Amino acid sequence: MIWVLAWAIPAGLAIGMSLGALGGGGSVLTVPALVYLLHQNAHAATTASLIIVGLTAAAGAAGHWRAGRVKVAEGTVFGLLGVAGSYAGSRASAAVSQHVLLAAFAGLMVIAAGAMLRGRSAPAARPSPPAARGAASGAGVAAGRASAVPPARRAARGGLPGPADGSGTAWRVRDGLRVAGAATVVGLLTGFFGVGGGFVIVPALVLALGFGMATAVGTSLLVIAISSAAALAARAGSGFGLDWALVAAFSGAAIAGTLAGKRIADRVTGRALTVAFACLLAALASYMLARSLPALA
Numbered sequence: 001m002i003w004v005l006a007w008a009i010p011a012g013l014a015i016g017m018s019l020g021a022l023g024g025g026g027s028v029l030t031v032p033a034l035v036y037l038l039h040q041n042a043h044a045a046t047t048a049s050l051i052i053v054g055l056t057a058a059a060g061a062a063g064h065w066r067a068g069r070v071k072v073a074e075g076t077v078f079g080l081l082g083v084a085g086s087y088a089g090s091r092a093s094a095a096v097s098q099h100v101l102l103a104a105f106a107g108l109m110v111i112a113a114g115a116m117l118r119g120r121s122a123p124a125a126r127p128s129p130p131a132a133r134g135a136a137s138g139a140g141v142a143a144g145r146a147s148a149v150p151p152a153r154r155a156a157r158g159g160l161p162g163p164a165d166g167s168g169t170a171w172r173v174r175d176g177l178r179v180a181g182a183a184t185v186v187g188l189l190t191g192f193f194g195v196g197g198g199f200v201i202v203p204a205l206v207l208a209l210g211f212g213m214a215t216a217v218g219t220s221l222l223v224i225a226i227s228s229a230a231a232l233a234a235r236a237g238s239g240f241g242l243d244w245a246l247v248a249a250f251s252g253a254a255i256a257g258t259l260a261g262k263r264i265a266d267r268v269t270g271r272a273l274t275v276a277f278a279c280l281l282a283a284l285a286s287y288m289l290a291r292s293l294p295a296l297a
Contacts, residue, residue: 007037008246009253016056016257018277019196019221021264027053027196027224028112030250031105032284036291038246042098042105047235048242049194052251054228057196057221060258064218074209075219078201079226081180082187086227089191090234099295105193106288113281115199116274178208186223191231196224 011033019027030052034045064070093101182204186197198220205216 007033008250011037012052012250012253013257013260015052016060016254016259017261017264019053019056019060019198019254019258019261021261027057027194027198028109028281029284030254031194032109032288034250035102036287040243040246042101043094044241044243046093046101046192046194047232048247048250050190050228050232050235051242051247052254053194053196054225054232055251056254056258057224057228059255060261061218061221061225063259064221067218069214069218070222071211071215071219072222074205075222076226078179078183078186078205078219079223079230081183082185082190082223082227083230085184085187086191086231087187087234089188089193090231091191093192093194094235099292101193102288103292103296106285106292108189108193108195109281109285109288112199113278113285115203116278116281175208179204182208183223187227187230190224190227191234194231196220196228198224 011029015027015029015033018029027049030049031042031045034040034048035042040048061070061075065072096104182200186200189195189197189200201220201223202213202216205211205219206213211219
């Protein structure tokens, strides 16, 4: 047990800090930590990850909510839209071999790393329309994107009045489909891999709903908690077979790390942290592929 705590506590702290600071990404490390550091099999690790990530996200969401950075209604709807995907992903995960699951997980880590890096580099590469440049230069990426939204779309979000030609309705439908699609993808990822999917949720909240980055991070944690609970419920019928002492130690450390990560989010932009984390994901993905692909040959 002492050996388990020696690995579980620092790993949980690191994952929780990333989840609290970035609103996602850290949960991707939970399964590799459980498999390669704590020697759990892949299916047990993805199930344990749902508990750890769900509890950690809920604790982080509570902290962000107290700071006024969680939109509860929108986050709840987003999470509920992903329930069907969570169920389908959980069933599919149980049907594949451990080595296939780990190899696919490595591919997910590469995608997550690329999404995080692209999210950090996109603002500098995308010019804003003339009407939005002043706001973008003074208020950062999220403000620039919000002010660049057409009037009809801002009207759909409660902003400036839109035109009377019905285009506001088209924007609402388009945004609704975008959010529903993102929620389904998040549910599938959560159910299949036991991850939160924050690297999908945060961009969806920013681009489709016009959230500021800080609010998107906080709200994404609420979505992750709901998706994790739905995926865990889908797996309950087949039994868990978990090391509960390990799950408790890991979860406690991750929750503590999330609270620390929330304080990091209060003070720094997170750009350097995101780049370093994306590089770590790529390195771990290479290691997982090196371990899993030979077994598939």
